[in-house]
Amino acid sequence: MTLGLLPSWNDGAAKSAILDFVARVTNEGGPDYVRPAERIATFDNDGTLWCEQPFQVQVFFLIDRVKELAADDPSIKERQPFKAFIEHDHATLHSLGKQGLMELAFATHAGMSEDEFYTIARRWLASSTHPKFGRLFTHCTYRPQKDLLEYLRANGFKTFIVSGGGIDLIRAFAEEEYGIPREQVVGSSVKLRFELRDDRAELMKTTELNSFDDRDVKPANIGLHIGRRPILAFGNSDGDLAMLRYARTGPGPRLALLIHHDDAEREVAYDREFKLSPLVEALDTALEYGITIVSMKRDWKSVFDPTL
Amino acid sequence: MTLGLLPSWNDGAAKSAILDFVARVTNEGGPDYVRPAERIATFDNDGTLWCEQPFQVQVFFLIDRVKELAADDPSIKERQPFKAFIEHDHATLHSLGKQGLMELAFATHAGMSEDEFYTIARRWLASSTHPKFGRLFTHCTYRPQKDLLEYLRANGFKTFIVSGGGIDLIRAFAEEEYGIPREQVVGSSVKLRFELRDDRAELMKTTELNSFDDRDVKPANIGLHIGRRPILAFGNSDGDLAMLRYARTGPGPRLALLIHHDDAEREVAYDREFKLSPLVEALDTALEYGITIVSMKRDWKSVFDPTL
Numbered sequence: 001m002t003l004g005l006l007p008s009w010n011d012g013a014a015k016s017a018i019l020d021f022v023a024r025v026t027n028e029g030g031p032d033y034v035r036p037a038e039r040i041a042t043f044d045n046d047g048t049l050w051c052e053q054p055f056q057v058q059v060f061f062l063i064d065r066v067k068e069l070a071a072d073d074p075s076i077k078e079r080q081p082f083k084a085f086i087e088h089d090h091a092t093l094h095s096l097g098k099q100g101l102m103e104l105a106f107a108t109h110a111g112m113s114e115d116e117f118y119t120i121a122r123r124w125l126a127s128s129t130h131p132k133f134g135r136l137f138t139h140c141t142y143r144p145q146k147d148l149l150e151y152l153r154a155n156g157f158k159t160f161i162v163s164g165g166g167i168d169l170i171r172a173f174a175e176e177e178y179g180i181p182r183e184q185v186v187g188s189s190v191k192l193r194f195e196l197r198d199d200r201a202e203l204m205k206t207t208e209l210n211s212f213d214d215r216d217v218k219p220a221n222i223g224l225h226i227g228r229r230p231i232l233a234f235g236n237s238d239g240d241l242a243m244l245r246y247a248r249t250g251p252g253p254r255l256a257l258l259i260h261h262d263d264a265e266r267e268v269a270y271d272r273e274f275k276l277s278p279l280v281e282a283l284d285t286a287l288e289y290g291i292t293i294v295s296m297k298r299d300w301k302s303v304f305d306p307t308l
Numbered sequence: 309m310t311l312g313l314l315p316s317w318n319d320g321a322a323k324s325a326i327l328d329f330v331a332r333v334t335n336e337g338g339p340d341y342v343r344p345a346e347r348i349a350t351f352d353n354d355g356t357l358w359c360e361q362p363f364q365v366q367v368f369f370l371i372d373r374v375k376e377l378a379a380d381d382p383s384i385k386e387r388q389p390f391k392a393f394i395e396h397d398h399a400t401l402h403s404l405g406k407q408g409l410m411e412l413a414f415a416t417h418a419g420m421s422e423d424e425f426y427t428i429a430r431r432w433l434a435s436s437t438h439p440k441f442g443r444l445f446t447h448c449t450y451r452p453q454k455d456l457l458e459y460l461r462a463n464g465f466k467t468f469i470v471s472g473g474g475i476d477l478i479r480a481f482a483e484e485e486y487g488i489p490r491e492q493v494v495g496s497s498v499k500l501r502f503e504l505r506d507d508r509a510e511l512m513k514t515t516e517l518n519s520f521d522d523r524d525v526k527p528a529n530i531g532l533h534i535g536r537r538p539i540l541a542f543g544n545s546d547g548d549l550a551m552l553r554y555a556r557t558g559p560g561p562r563l564a565l566l567i568h569h570d571d572a573e574r575e576v577a578y579d580r581e582f583k584l585s586p587l588v589e590a591l592d593t594a595l596e597y598g599i600t601i602v603s604m605k606r607d608w609k610s611v612f613d614p615t616l
Contacts, residue, residue, distance in 0.1 A: 227490035250508075
């Protein structure tokens, strides 16, 4: 029955839970049928669709941005927190926290238009590689999750990203890598200012935070952007727990999934100790809240795409 | 060539501009070809997709909400601004302005969950009629615009609403009436708060304004929700001008359209004097900014759907 479906997933409880859920909600006339408009699936990005260790990819982007700024103004190299970026000083970077890092990243983009940012992001993504895996960051996306996204869409689902990362960087590659169009990406963001430059209207990135899309803000942003409770949600950290519970506690059939990074050999093993995206509460309460745990080591046949 | 396309539109400059534009952007290999992912079309709602006179539909919804509140607490009838709603006192209501009315509407929804609001909105929409036209409000949608939305989607466009009205009320009917799913509706909104009630996660509507989606905020919200500059935008008032210019001034083929309500016989004729949604600057600058004016009287074969 499962031949050919989710080819990068090993047979087991997690794969069965997914296949069973999709079969039920698409079975017209069955008790658990869900019409296509309501087949909303939301995915976290960092650690759920691509790797987030030793830093979220957006931090590597920020490091390179700081280096560019330092090329114009060498004094930056001696000033914190910029010094920490140039030196890959883990302790200092972790101490800034996820939101602190995001706000700093946003500060380095202020004054650009959305179109200018897009050009910079595309150039960086096309050429930058992960220090440990030696692959383009866009090739550090998880093969089993791409299979799952495709499988869900083939079954009438709309797939969304709901990420703590900056919305614009994700939008610059999500269409090509995940098949997720820009309007189906939700993330952290700054306020945009409408401006006319030489009679051309532009959206300028400001320094003012619009949304840090983590924890309780994730379901709130789902309400704003999607306006519908997802029937499937997938995360990997405590920052996703509110979204998982929002998806899980609606009426009718529901599936909430949580990746456990337990694969030191193929990727990396971490949970409680990873400060930027800890997995403590969600792991401890998964059983109680009806969240299905996915073990990277056990449930995934491959982690990255071996052909890339 | 145009047989069967846009059947509720009269032949003329506006219809030709639309048909010509769509033919160019879908002509693969042609100089103006636009790939489907970039075929984004944004529409204002009040006065563009359905009527907005004598008040925006959301004001009628608010009037009925105030009446419900007054049934529980009769003292409301004597207090302004509520008194003005119960008495349909145009002067007082207009003096509150578009944002003032919207914020008042939001105040009457605070403390409800998104799911509760949806139930109330659906019930109201299913039974409430327009005082002048005697039709359900949902049947005060414009037949030619529904033709246009369908025609655009049949040509690979994604159609969005970008409205000053409350996002949730629009989402409660846009799918059925316009074929526009909830996640493709952008509008004014309050901040939502994630809350657990008896172990069920809910999004609660707060009193804090998140966004009043008018004027310069429209393109900024397009940036947030869609992340892509529309190639076609359609509005009817000065509140839409920033969105029209944002769409019109990007690279490649562009179409910006503006309805002029000049049809006293079939709907109503107004522009400068309608305080809640005035058409002054957009009308005066349309030629200069390359905006195509659509005359309701001249360009539309019918206004409402004659079969409803």
